[in-house]
Amino acid sequence: MxxxxxxxxxxxxxxxxxxxxxxxxxxxxxxxxxxxxxxxxxxxxxxxxxxxxxxxxxxxxxxxxxxxxxxxxxxxxxxxxxxxxxxxxxxxxxxxxxMTRIKELDENNLTLTVDPGVMLMDIAKYVEERDFFYPPDPGEKTATIAGNINTNAGGMRAVKYGVTRDYVRGLELVMPNGDIMKVGGKVVKNSSGYSIKDMVCGSEGTLAVITEATLKLLPLPKKVISLLIPFPNLDMAISTVPKIIKSKAAPTAIEFMQREVILAAEQFLDKKFPDNSSDAYLLLSFDGNSTEEIERSYDKVAQLCLEEGALDVFISDTDERKQSIWSARGAFLEAVKASTTDMDECDVCVPRDRVADFIKYTHELEKQFDVRIRSFGHAGDGNLHVYVLKDDMNEEQWKKKLTDIFECMYSRARELEGVVSGEHGIGFAKRPYLFEQYDESYISLLRNIKLAFDPRNILNPGKVCQ
Amino acid sequence: MxxxxxxxxxxxxxxxxxxxxxxxxxxxxxxxxxxxxxxxxxxxxxxxxxxxxxxxxxxxxxxxxxxxxxxxxxxxxxxxxxxxxxxxxxxxxxxxxxMTRIKELDENNLTLTVDPGVMLMDIAKYVEERDFFYPPDPGEKTATIAGNINTNAGGMRAVKYGVTRDYVRGLELVMPNGDIMKVGGKVVKNSSGYSIKDMVCGSEGTLAVITEATLKLLPLPKKVISLLIPFPNLDMAISTVPKIIKSKAAPTAIEFMQREVILAAEQFLDKKFPDNSSDAYLLLSFDGNSTEEIERSYDKVAQLCLEEGALDVFISDTDERKQSIWSARGAFLEAVKASTTDMDECDVCVPRDRVADFIKYTHELEKQFDVRIRSFGHAGDGNLHVYVLKDDMNEEQWKKKLTDIFECMYSRARELEGVVSGEHGIGFAKRPYLFEQYDESYISLLRNIKLAFDPRNILNPGKVCQ
The missing domain is CATH 3.30.43.10 (Uridine Diphospho-n-acetylenolpyruvylglucosamine Reductase, domain 2)
Structure with missing residues (x-):
């Protein structure tokens, strides 16, 4: 072409x-x-x-x-x-x-400099063993750090800590013509020309090749507590989230999950989840430097959830118990995938108080199209992961239904002032929905930016805005 | 031209x-x-x-x-x-x-939507009265919010809370050709094409006109305490800062100040500073939701400073006392300006553990060029504001000395892996130093980005990279 x-x-x-x-x-x-x-x-x-x-x-x-x-x-x-x-x-x-070297931990500047191919799980382990903290926590721990930077992955802790971009201080880049360039650095503030670093974050490998990243670290919080809160139904669970935000509590994560997804994870991992008797759950975590400090935060939230109809509040403060909950959460994608023949996903992000609207709508679509739709994700930041499952449809039915359902979902997300992707990116598959969301002048601007970096269009052509 | x-x-x-x-x-x-x-x-x-x-x-x-x-x-x-x-x-x-309307406080999504011309001080007042918090805190409170976004201003609290860019969720822009465009939104995560929002932050009015901003808010911390810590000399004060960072305390601000600057502020404001008997000071603040929580943080830091040679630790927990310290800090720029006939400034940002090196070097320059140099700024994030004063030099001497001194300072900053500007930007005046820091391929990339937004080069031409 x-x-x-x-x-x-x-x-x-x-x-x-x-x-x-x-x-x-x-x-x-x-x-x-x-x-x-x-x-x-x-x-x-x-x-x-x-x-x-x-x-x-x-x-x-x-x-x-x-x-x-x-x-x-x-x-x-x-x-x-x-x-x-x-x-x-x-x-x-x-x-x-x-390229998997961890090159430098700079304790004076709270930075970690790494090769692009280091896996997220290895970064987490390395820094936590040294009492530091790299907050971004996407579910997929085997992703490379450069992959995380290229999708601007958010993960579970974005509610309190923000997304990958917020933790990238500097990058070494190889440009499409082979030039090597350093952008940003160990510095905390930078207002020295347009931020190439911030443009490359989330650019999905289309603007430059990341060959080194300098990441911002935080001191490791001394204590983390998780709350698993069962609700009679998902709408009730999700409707509680804006109230939690409004209460000015500061959880690190607010995830929602449905019973069906928990059952799939139990089967996939061959491990019991602490509770699977309710239709829907919120999973929250809180961190801090003392138990009392955290207790003050979560007491208020637990009380609020009970007032809003929660059936119980399970507090997990042991490593073992937290591990069992969060490893199940981390396996949701693979568990759902293993439960069907094929699937595709929608990763919209909507304002936090529109999550309930959107999830209700996916339930309507489930009935309307007679198809299984499973969702989980980050209720606390409005980023949903919704999976449409193929099950026993033939290829033709599947393509047709998937197209129609996606059209409905992305169109609904736009009405709710959401965006096409919260953290998985546009890549090749989601371009049509990006093109529907933005007008020609916006898309041209993206294309002109691509050409400013890559005038011969040889780096990952045909992606994102092309 | x-x-x-x-x-x-x-x-x-x-x-x-x-x-x-x-x-x-x-x-x-x-x-x-x-x-x-x-x-x-x-x-x-x-x-x-x-x-x-x-x-x-x-x-x-x-x-x-x-x-x-x-x-x-x-x-x-x-x-x-x-x-x-x-x-x-x-x-x-x-x-x-x-254009000064505060358009919407969205408590469910913790966002504030404002006109571009609202002053920073009015935003702070509006949200704090409602128990919310907009963390960026540059010294100049009469700046407009769009001005802050255009320089990606950092301010005092960047140590803990980051810079303006981190609090911009969405922008409405008018492009150089008059097209109106919304970028970002109330969403917390976004990975839907290159981040125009992050490119416009810090672009100094050269890429697009900001006509509306949606800002991220936090819950207002219930308690703030400031520590004023005198040291026998500036080197000793500043050398303590990387140790504070390394101790994993999380102050909101770490400012350094010299006696001469405090005296100038006292004279300018006609108000006494709590203490002016020492040569150098660190000013720290800590925030949190309980006195005990904050005390735990600052006790450790106070102890550390005393071990490093601090002469005393003054704790300010009343509004009045904090006001007297921080209003003096806020007046430093104007006070130094009022103490001389003309001045120019250098706003480099270096890694936090190189601040002492850089400040020592400015003292050498002071002697070498027989000129008054005054500095203050953000020791905690490596962003220095260094002022070269004209005093009684004639215009020709002044231009010559300023050029030579700036050449020395920016060159030193590069050696220390710093950047030309931490938060004041490049504008027109600092372009030569940007051009010295980056090679031709980097500068061409900036120019190509400018043209991607503004192909006819009519919006603020001749600035930043041009």
């Missing part, structure tokens, strides 16, 4: 020489895994997949691709859900997962 | 018709104040100054300017320090200070 160059032997020879042998895979040698991401709906094999180990290697590959008009897609753990890392134009896939 | 159209009678007639009479000022009718900002080093009169009252009016003016190739500069309170709001190419100045 764009007339990109097809990879030939000369290109392979260049890559094999630039990256040493053994890190360049072509044709049959490329695992099928690299043709799709976690949801699998979009797929194409790269022509060549290379494992890079350093900024200089990334720069060499990009420079070559730029000079030779070859598209490049950056790949982390491949846990994305919208096809952002699928090489829809073929070309080179650059696999960043071998 | 760019061949912009000169304003003529036809243009004035259009503006007078578009904005009603009485809000269009030309020639002699424009106050001289509009030719410069707070520091005054750069000046030019606009050809016409208009007061706008609505988004639609802003759009009409921009559309006309765009079609007729007339440069436009946006003006808030004019409290900038780097000439960002000076109309260096003449043309139209759009005065936003009459």
């Amino acid at each position: 764009m007339g990109y160059k097809i990879i030939d032997d000369k290109d392979l020879a260049f890559l094999r020489q630039a990256l040493d042998d053994g890190r360049v895979y072509a044709g049959e040698a490329i695992s099928e895994d690299f043709s799709h991401d976690e949801l699998g709906g979009i797929s194409r094999m790269p022509e060549v997949m290379v494992e890079v180990l350093s900024t200089e290697e990334v720069s060499k590959v990009m420079k070559y691709a730029h000079e030779n008009n070859i598209p490049v897609v950056i790949r982390g753990s491949g846990t994305g859900l919208v096809g952002a890392s699928v090489p829809i134009h073929g070309g080179i896939m650059m696999n960043m997962t071998k | 760019m061949g912009y159209k000169i304003i003529d009678d036809k243009d004035l007639a259009f503006l007078r018709q578009a904005l009603d009479d009485g809000r269009v000022y030309a020639g002699e009718a424009i106050s001289e104040d509009f030719s410069h900002d707070e520091l005054g080093g750069i000046s030019r009169m606009p050809e016409v100054m208009v007061e706008v009252l609505s988004t639609e009016e802003v759009s009409k003016v921009m559309k006309y300017a765009h079609e007729n190739n007339i440069p436009v500069v946006i003006r808030g309170s004019g409290t900038g320090l780097v000439g960002a709001s000076v109309p260096i190419h003449g043309g139209i100045m759009m005065n936003m200070t009459k």
